[in-house]
Amino acid sequence: MRAAAFFLLLLLGMLSQLSQAQYHYQGLMNYLESRMVAMEERIALWHEQNSRYNSDLKQFRRQATDLLEKLAKDHEKLQQDLEGTGARVERVEREMDYIETKNPPKPCIKAKDKIVEQEAAVKKKKKDQFFEVSVCVDIVSNIRAMKILKRLGSTKGMWTKDSRTSKVYVFNGTSEDTLYEFSSVKELSVSSGMSKGKGITLPSTWNGTGHAVYNGFLYYVSESSELQVIKFDLRNSSVADSAVFPLEDRTPVYTLNPLTLVDLIVDEDGLWALYPVGDNINLAKMDPDTLDIEQMWDTACPRGGAEAAFIGCGTVYVVYNTRPSSRSRVQCVFDVNDMVASGEAPLLYFPRRYGAHSSLKYNPVERQLYAWDDGYQILYRLALKKKLWAVVPPPEE
Numbered sequence: 001m002r003a004a005a006f007f008l009l010l011l012l013g014m015l016s017q018l019s020q021a022q023y024h025y026q027g028l029m030n031y032l033e034s035r036m037v038a039m040e041e042r043i044a045l046w047h048e049q050n051s052r053y054n055s056d057l058k059q060f061r062r063q064a065t066d067l068l069e070k071l072a073k074d075h076e077k078l079q080q081d082l083e084g085t086g087a088r089v090e091r092v093e094r095e096m097d098y099i100e101t102k103n104p105p106k107p108c109i110k111a112k113d114k115i116v117e118q119e120a121a122v123k124k125k126k127k128d129q130f131f132e133v134s135v136c137v138d139i140v141s142n143i144r145a146m147k148i149l150k151r152l153g154s155t156k157g158m159w160t161k162d163s164r165t166s167k168v169y170v171f172n173g174t175s176e177d178t179l180y181e182f183s184s185v186k187e188l189s190v191s192s193g194m195s196k197g198k199g200i201t202l203p204s205t206w207n208g209t210g211h212a213v214y215n216g217f218l219y220y221v222s223e224s225s226e227l228q229v230i231k232f233d234l235r236n237s238s239v240a241d242s243a244v245f246p247l248e249d250r251t252p253v254y255t256l257n258p259l260t261l262v263d264l265i266v267d268e269d270g271l272w273a274l275y276p277v278g279d280n281i282n283l284a285k286m287d288p289d290t291l292d293i294e295q296m297w298d299t300a301c302p303r304g305g306a307e308a309a310f311i312g313c314g315t316v317y318v319v320y321n322t323r324p325s326s327r328s329r330v331q332c333v334f335d336v337n338d339m340v341a342s343g344e345a346p347l348l349y350f351p352r353r354y355g356a357h358s359s360l361k362y363n364p365v366e367r368q369l370y371a372w373d374d375g376y377q378i379l380y381r382l383a384l385k386k387k388l389w390a391v392v393p394p395p396e397e
Helices: 002-102 111-124 185-190
Strands: 138-151 157-161 168-172 178-182 198-201 212-214 217-223 227-233 238-244 263-267 270-277 280-286 293-302 306-312 315-320 329-335 357-363 368-373 376-386
Touching: 138 185, 138 306, 138 315, 157 212, 157 357, 157 368, 168 185, 178 185, 212 263, 212 270, 217 263, 263 306, 263 357, 280 315, 293 306, 293 315, 293 329, 306 357
Parallel strands: none
Antiparallel strands: 138 376, 157 168, 168 178, 178 198, 212 217, 217 227, 227 238, 263 270, 270 280, 280 293, 306 315, 315 329, 357 368, 368 376
């Protein structure tokens, strides 16, 4: 009986423990089921929000695309309007420049000062001294026309035409050793870049933009331990002569063209050189055969604000500008024979262009200036008149 009772108690204990375990398991399953339901609800909510976000994003993309297309159309229309306005402004400027060249402003000089200066010039000069250096008696009166040939090369450079051979030479840059020869201006104008030009390599690099071509020879300045003027034969590509130029301070001859130390120039009377001395620009007459300096002058033209210069009939015309660039103008004129009175000096304004001149080269046969302006090759046709003392010679003392 005791054994049966013990067995019965043991069985009842096991049943009680099993019932508690089943209750605990059921509670765990209920908890897991509730958590799974909560996760399913959150996943459904995420899917709903993701779908809404995708829809909003697609709508935003469509709106942004429409706005960008509209903005591109507005930008294109605005650019067309600006180009049209620029063309109209440029046309008005050309018309104003034409009117100014036809009606140049008269120099502001007091009549008393003019009479005194003319009397002093009469006393100083005699009739037989007029043609001491130059036998040419023309002076520039105004700029008749401007022609933009093309845009070729860098912002700084030089191009010129040999008045004896009619060949055109292009010097791209301020420190190179290869120039390009063209048979004519027309060949240069139709050339794609330098493709039609003949490349000529020099024995040394050139300095600045102050080169000159005269009768088949190139005259250029080379800077090393000494400043040398090189005479180079363009026909057989050889150095014909060289000479040391007596420049004390290696400062630019024009402050607005800081890389040009000496400017070599050719006119009706041969080879000249403009170089700096202190704050002024000096002039030297050179022998084109031997490179000897024959005579020197102080032009009293200031270097400050000068960008370039040219010479015609023994008269120096220094061109000035501002920084940043505006309209170039001739503000200082010097004649080697004192044949230009102060009241006769022309007030020349160049047409408004792109930047500043890096070089101006005068062709005495064509009476044109070959100009390099911010990479553009420009031709200026000049109008000339007789110098005052050539028309009315001074009386004998």
